[in-house]
Amino acid sequence: MNPHLIASSLSTAVDSHMLRIKYKFEHASIIEYNRTSIGLLKIERKQDGIELIQIQIDPLYQGKGIGKKILEQIINEANSDKKSITLQVLKVNKAQRLYVKLGFKIIEESNDSYFMKYSNDI
Numbered sequence: 001m002n003p004h005l006i007a008s009s010l011s012t013a014v015d016s017h018m019l020r021i022k023y024k025f026e027h028a029s030i031i032e033y034n035r036t037s038i039g040l041l042k043i044e045r046k047q048d049g050i051e052l053i054q055i056q057i058d059p060l061y062q063g064k065g066i067g068k069k070i071l072e073q074i075i076n077e078a079n080s081d082k083k084s085i086t087l088q089v090l091k092v093n094k095a096q097r098l099y100v101k102l103g104f105k106i107i108e109e110s111n112d113s114y115f116m117k118y119s120n121d122i
Contacts, residue, residue, distance in 0.1 A: 024053050031070065033061055041070065050078050052087040055095075067095070071102055075118060084119035 024042055031039035038061045042053035052074065057067050078085050087104070089096045090113055099116055108115040 027053060033066060049084040052085055068098060084117055086117050088113050088115050
């Protein structure tokens with residue numbers, strides 16, 4: 001994550017990382033692949049939609065379709081429950097291309113991030 005944070009002029013200090021980790025930590029799950037912990041997923045299911053708070057995959061496991069498969073499962077859940085999905089991604093993070101490919105649209109932006117939404121009615 002550090003390269004994305006540095007490219008976005010955001011803090012990489014230990015305290016800043018801890019704040020990001022602790023943010024909505026009650027919604028966190030460990031992502032496992034072949035019984036190895038390879039990432040973190042934070043997702044909040046709300047009455048009016050699903051918020052994808054954080055998804056991080058260890059760089060050694062990126063590009064293998066793991067993140068895409070997780071996102072497709074979340075999209076299937078949203079479609080079944082007739083809910084939208086929202087997320088925030090740093091503009092410099094190449095994951096945004098995957099989000100667009102899966103049907104997410106940019107609905108707002110800040111200096112360093114895009115706010116995206118997946119919805120059947122977009």
